[in-house]
Amino acid sequence: MPEANLESAEIDLQGGVEDDITEFSDNEKISIDHVNFEFEQSHKLRGIHRQLTVFNESQCYQTIKNKHRRKYKFRLDLAFLDPRPFRIRNIAWKWLYASLALWGLDAVMIFAGWFDISSIYLMGLFLAITVAAILTLLAFFYLSYDTVYFRSQYGKIRLLELENKRPNPKSFRTFINNIVVQINKSKTAKGLDQSKFLAAELKELRRLKDENIVPGESYEKAKRLIFRHEAFKSSE
Numbered sequence: 001m002p003e004a005n006l007e008s009a010e011i012d013l014q015g016g017v018e019d020d021i022t023e024f025s026d027n028e029k030i031s032i033d034h035v036n037f038e039f040e041q042s043h044k045l046r047g048i049h050r051q052l053t054v055f056n057e058s059q060c061y062q063t064i065k066n067k068h069r070r071k072y073k074f075r076l077d078l079a080f081l082d083p084r085p086f087r088i089r090n091i092a093w094k095w096l097y098a099s100l101a102l103w104g105l106d107a108v109m110i111f112a113g114w115f116d117i118s119s120i121y122l123m124g125l126f127l128a129i130t131v132a133a134i135l136t137l138l139a140f141f142y143l144s145y146d147t148v149y150f151r152s153q154y155g156k157i158r159l160l161e162l163e164n165k166r167p168n169p170k171s172f173r174t175f176i177n178n179i180v181v182q183i184n185k186s187k188t189a190k191g192l193d194q195s196k197f198l199a200a201e202l203k204e205l206r207r208l209k210d211e212n213i214v215p216g217e218s219y220e221k222a223k224r225l226i227f228r229h230e231a232f233k234s235s236e
Helices: 093-111 120-143 169-190 194-210 216-228 230-235
Strands: 022-025 035-043 048-055 059-066 071-077 086-090 145-151 158-163
Touching (some): 035 158, 048 169, 071 194, 145 169, 194 230
Parallel strands (some): 022 071
Antiparallel strands (some): 048 059, 059 071, 086 145, 145 158
16 A cells, blocks of 8 residues: 555544534435445544445445544545555554553562562552553553545545554455445546546535535645646646
């Protein structure tokens, strides 16, 4: 997979702060005639659950639920996605090293004979170090991430984001392969030349902005990229 372009516009796919409210975004109200395939994944430590439903050959509903935020659902037209999956991977090494150092300090206390359950001070120190070691280890797992995403073809806004290899590598690879095929089929079905495709993508991004899926700043960056494209200039 290509490495991520760090200049790509970031979008917040989540809603507000209430867990029991579902925000649904699809102003065009496209009905589901048939489902092509579905995919689900969860990250228990982060408290995030995603469900994707690809339907009518070219549409995709994303439902994202974060335990700290409300459930949110919106629709994408797959034809306007770049079929290449991009990847961002971050390993929070400093938190792992900190945890290992604290576990090592615990081990030193035990093997050096400093750990004495009869001493309230030493017992308290040992427990404090152990708790800190556990917390830093949890921080390592929480802050480390391996994300695969798809962005809009020309505006380069991240619109479909997934945890890599979840729920397992095999099903994840199958889903990625399926959605890449579906994206390419959707593009072919549109039958648009490049200039008309650019205009159509801009309209799709505007819809997502109006539905509060894409922030205004990200939309403006995408619009500038599209306006600067040679095919768009030649159509004016």
